[in-house]
Amino acid sequence: MTKANFLELGRVSAGYGASRVLDGIELGIAKGEFVALLGASGCGKTTLLRAIAGFVSPSAGSIKVAGRDVTRLPPDKRGMALVFQSYALWPHMTVAQNIGYGLKLKRHARTEIARRVGEMEKLLGLDGLGDRKPAQLSGGQRQRVALGRALAIDPEILLLDEPLSNLDARIRLTVRHEIRALQKRLGITAVHVTHDREEAMVMADRIVILDAGRIAQQGTPEAVYNRPASAFVAAFMGAENRVELWGQPLRARFEIEAGPANAACAVPLEGRPLARGFVEARFRAEAAQLFAGTATDAVPAGTLELSGHVETVSYPGGLWRHAVRVGDDMVLVDAHKAFAVGEAVKVRIPSDVLFLFNAPAVSPLAPTRSRSGGAKSRSLEASEA
Template sequence: MTKENFLELAEISAGYGASRVLDGIELTIAKGEFVALLGASGCGKTTLLRAIAGFVSPSAGSIRVAGRDVTRLPPDKRGMALVFQSYALWPHMTVAQNIGYGLKLKRHPRAEIARRVGEMEKLLGLDGLGDRKPAQLSGGQRQRVALGRALAIDPEILLLDEPLSNLDARIRLTVRHEIRALQKRLGITAVHVTHDREEAMVMADRIVILDAGRIAQQGTPEAVYNRPASAFVAAFMGAENRVELWGQPSSGRFEIESGPANAVCTVPLDGRPLARGFVEARFRAEAAQLLAGTARDAAPAGTLELSGRVESVSYPGGLWRHAVRVGDDVVLVDAGMAFAAGDAVKIRIPSDVLFLFNAPAASSPAPIRSRPGGEKSRSLEASEA
């Protein structure tokens, strides 16, 4: 065992009855690392956390902590602590009693429990609240009590099951920074489940994105955000705008041919395994530039230009958000000024914020997709052969 493989998950599969939720998960977490498990509801992230904690028994695979196999050990023998989404505080107990509950179960001396509880109250800004009941606390204070109870037993690994989802937006921003600062200060290993992309980005050293029980991508927040490995990851990380283009690789670049709603464009291939044919282009609303359709200046080299018409405009704050129809698709684009509904516009997306992926194979029956120039796609031609 090294520092880099402190927590090891090998080929973990799990499910409920005949339904498989996790499918061969391979994951290694370093000592002191903060890892966020990110994904939509039903992707398996909470099941994976509960398998690590010992509340779900894997149907296959193993879990090791510091080289020790804990796969079949009960939760209280794993050296871990779990902070629940619902806080799970005892309502009849005081703050001090809740924080010290785990120590009491382990039969620690009263003096030691009192000392440790005092340390947790001071560490978490709960001084003077030890005699209060949970009903007398704010949501943020309750979450700190739940965190104090978990940390009081001095766990090797801290598991967080969407612990901020019950807090209002303002308090959530504060508490997530407090948890991250505390984790770094203590040097504790943490695994955090969340469906909130921004929360994962600001708290974690590494993000693991799950999809249908498998790891879709993992890496630093910067890497996952700027270099998504698939269209699914790109969309989950905010690049929800999607248009379909036709192009082909050539000499380390990808040549996008002109179409009904796009100009010709050539972008760096950057190692992407793009093939000749239709590609799925994704980009974020804030990454594109919106111009009047009458703009005469040429788009910079390597910038994709789309033509469309504004369907609606809203103001979510800071920038104006435009829903623009581009061919058969509607995309969202932010701009510092508001265009009117019905205006013809141009959308420009620089190559470094344009994510291209091979379009999925046409399903059966295949939709008719025509490439620029009126030629049918090869997938359709094959289906007609």
Template sequence: MSEDGFLCVTNLSAGYAATAVLNGLDLTIRRGEFVALLGSSGCGKTTLLRAIAGFVQPSGGAISVAGRNVTNLPPDRRGMALVFQSYALWPHMTVAQNIGYGLKLKRQPRAEIERRVAEMEALLGLSGLGARKPGELSGGQRQRVALGRALAIDPQILLLDEPLSNLDARIRLQVRHEIRALQQRLGITAVHVTHDREEAMVMADRIVIMNGGRIAQQGTPEDVYNRPASSFVAAFMGAENRLVLTGHAEASRFEIVPGNGNAGCVVPLDGRPLASGTVEARFRAEAAQLLTGKSTESLPPSNLELEGRVGNVSYPGGLWRHSVRVGDAEILVDAPCAFAPGETVKVRIPHEALFLFTTREAAPSPANPSRSGIQNRALETSEA
């Protein structure tokens, strides 16, 4: 059995009653790898996690661990432990009793349970709290108790179902680093469900982005952030600004023609499968540069320049956020200083921060620039 195929999900289909959620999904996870299943509500990530755990019975396909088929095994015989979103702690039990609960079900000797519970308490910074009830603990401490209960049975695979969503923002930042450090220290295989992009980025070795019960893209955090495979992935990874442009592909470059609000430029294809015609452009608010409309600063030929007018201005912290009307579209751009509402500005996007995707609808001829440029209409995009 290859280490690359420690946890294997093969052609998996699952759903609830007559509603199909997963259809022929494949996923392979290495031993010791931390994988984040990332996506919005209803994308299938929780169904996949619960199918792996044994709480959802697949209608097709197989799940194996270390070469052993576990598809039809009950949860307690899969060598896995699941940390629930709600923690699911017994309120009438103490910290020590909650941590040792799984060992008690396995009929371990009392001395072994006490030894293992003390080990978990020390590992998770819960020493001295063993006699307390969950209601006497902070949110972060309850999360650690739930994690200790899962780890106490020494599982091969740790499954995490959005375990940080009930914590406040400050504690969440601390605990996610603690979980990641603990996973690396123990060398345990972990599968983590989350809808939080930043959480997935800082915790996981690999991110699996799901959409509509399918895998839209998977790769390292750097890969999915800097090289999104589709418009959907780009938007989900923060490139929410959307423009519709027109241009034509030539050899290793793509020439964007001038339009209503955009200047012409030439960007390298960088291996992107773009076709001549209409393209959808995505970029992040912080990736663009905002300049006064009278700026004479030289423009690199591979940068896209837009011209627009400032609408609303807000300060979310660190940078000022501007909504800018460009043609018929509205985009968000961050800048270190505030521009006045109504001011005419230029927006520049470096080619490496500009994600382009060929659209499915028929494109106007690049030779007719009057029909090119930025358009504010719904377009279907090619998604992985």
């Protein structure tokens, strides 16, 4: 374990039966750090959290806390507390009894349990609610009770399994800020599972994105959002618009050649390992700019310009959202004003918000678009070369 790592996972693999869910996870978490495990359903994030907690036994690898190997220890011997998605409160117990339940199992004295429960109620804004049953509480209050029960035992690590998913949108915004403020105040190490990108962005010091049981990328929210390491991460972090372009690296730039729906341009390489050939370009709806098709002003250097037609227009709030047909692709672009359906437009994407990745390999006989926009097989292209 390095000095910076308080919780360390060493090549952890796990699964259910013959199905492997986690595949060699390597992850270190510093003491007092808040880490969000982010990913789509089935990516392995909840299994990873449960492996850390001790409810899933890894088939390989190790889990250490402060240098102590806890891989085979039961959950109650790991110094951790888990807040479940469903809260898992005892319906027949009061708020005070639920919060003090873990202390009772540890055989703490009644006076100590009462003191600690009182601290948690005050800390979490539950004063005066100690005698209520869970059914008499709002969703946000139940979530606070579940959090208080976890914190009452003074865990070294707090594990959160999508604890906000059952709250309505307005309450969820408030409670996530409360949890983050509480975590920073207590200095506790936290691992939070979520599928909500914005939730991970506002709560975590570091985001770990999982895909098919492996870590696709990890870093600060700013780094993962602005410098995605793959097309998958870019799409997951909101850059869902995708177009395919042709180009080649030349010195410190990537030269994008003109195509049926795009103008030629050159963007800084900035260390990206792009190869000659097709690239997958991704960008966010709010990052692009929309202009009339008749616009003749100069395009800023490094800006990709696409030509297309507006197919639909909607108003989700704040900006108008346009679905624009660009060649064979459909992209979404936000603008301060609405363009007419059917209107010819130009979509411009500055280089700093344009994410380029080498296009996935295609089998030799698979059809692919030629630079003129037609379809031909790669074997045919090779024979013509």
